[in-house]
Amino acid sequence: MVSVREVQVTFDCAEPARVAHFWAEVLGYVVPPQSPEDEESWSACADPNGVGPRLYFQRVPEGKVVKNRVHxxxxxxxxxxxxxxxxALEAECARLLPLGAKRVRLLEADEENESCLVMQDVEGNEFCLD
Known part of the structure; x- marks a missing residue:
């Protein structure tokens, strides 16, 4: 039997500290202190309660080109x-827009799924308010 492993979600980005601070605000996470030199190449944020996965942001030279495969x-x-x-979705959207998020589209409920709101973070990575 395999034991439960810790999971970290990693994002490629241009400005790691900026994206880490955005997601910390969205999720109620914290950004641990780090040196300014490190912030140029990577940053992270984590659930202060230790429940949710750590989010890690690494700088890459290329920009986002296509739709995310994971969100x-x-x-x-x-x-x-x-x-x-x-x-509830609209209220959260209104909270995130001033942080730099962008609204993409509302996917309305159908026979199988409830409504969700597709958005983008400060570097264009898609996520859903679900």
Whole structure:
């Protein structure tokens, strides 16, 4: 039997410290102190309660070219349906826009899925408010 392993989610980006601070605000995470030299090449943020995965941001020379193959779902509407869910998604969207997030599109509920809101972080990485 395999034991549970810790998971870290790694993002390639141009400005690691900027992206780390964005995600720390989104998730209520903390950015540990680091040297200014290190911030040029990498940064991270972590759940202060130790429950969620650490997010690691590494600087790469190339920019984002295509749609993400992996993305984060920020679960703000869990257990909510209909107008109540949409209101929760819109409220969180309104909170994130001043942080530098961009709204992409609303995916409305259908027979199989509840509504979710597709957004982008400060470097264009897509994520969902779910």
């Amino acid at each position: 984060l779902d920020v679960r703000v509407g869990t257990g909510l349906v209909g107008e109540e869910r949409l209101a």
